[in-house]
Amino acid sequence: MNRVLDFLVNVFGFSDNFRMALNKDYEVEISDDSEATASKEFPVFETSKLLISKKKMFIKVKKEVGKSGSIDQARDVYKSVSNPNIITNTSMINAYGLNGMGMEAINLYREIPIDERNEVSQICVLNACSHSGLLDEAWNIYNEINIKTEKIITIMVDCLSRLFVFDEAQNLIDSYEKSHRPSVVMYITMLSGLRNHRNIDLSEKVYHRMKSIFPTEKDSLVSGAILLANIYSSLGEHQQGRNFRSNQLRELKQKVKIGLSWTEVNDELVQFKAHDRSHPRSSEIYAELDRFAAELIAHGYKFDSSWITRPIREYETIQSVLCGHSEKLAIAYNFIQRPIPSIIQVTKNLRICGDCHAATKLIAKIRQRDIIVRDAHRIHHFHSNGKCSCQDHF
């Protein structure tokens, strides 16, 4: 049983919510690694650090992570369990959810006897609904839940915000705050949805409310400021976005975390930061990126400058800034291997940006390769048909 649980947790369990729910089990696993505690916010980052910093653990986890994102593998392991219990069922629900298979997650949840369903399984199924856009199903499940904890309400806020039902998300937060201390996670969750909706007025309101309620929650306020700056940029207000971001960071006395991506090729784990030229095969990587760019453009792709959050330097172009993002470098590194890996897998410590998301969808299609990017929030499975498992809710 431990093997199965290890597998499912390691392969699929590092979404914020699932990890939050299984916090205890997870922390036991990493507690003796000092480096691994570096970032509580980004479980993926912890995982990757774990891989780098702890050899024994590396060997154990490597085999599992090597299959990350493979829903078929997870289903095979799940089916091999003779008496699935709440943990295996929940792990499988979570796996379905992260892979955009909401209906499968709901069906499995419905098979669990009502008195065995717990907060973790409820969170995972609501998360699955959220990522698959199943609002009515989410409301049905939510209304059936007797004890609505902070995590459960947060997931429902997430679901509503992803589907742009902001008034109902706000209502949930308001009614929660009538009898509880406000929850900063609910606000960040709502802001993510507002960013995708490019709703600047409501975003500003939510962010300012966050600042007044949670003046000491610096990390969350930085996340909120960056989300808001991204909205300004996505509306073409690049300068305003940059100014807002730098002013807020100065005010909060915080620095932005550096984006890092990891990929494992031929048993070697390689790390990239943006515009990294430290790898010995750097010139080949950048030549491959040029080929990516040419192919993307030939297929009608337009690089999306709204995701650039800093001034472009004299020697740079929109294309060169965006092509230098760490996940694109990691993907290009896979494509210069011979043979090219049949599935390309990348882990990133922050959320993937919209340009990398759109470009990777098209690269997967042009090059006919499955690409899996596990970012700080979820697993994106870019299929060779040009679609992502998150269905563009990210």
Ligand SMILES: [Zn+2]
């Ligand atoms: Zn990017």
Ligand SMILES: [Zn+2]
């Ligand atoms: Zn995606």
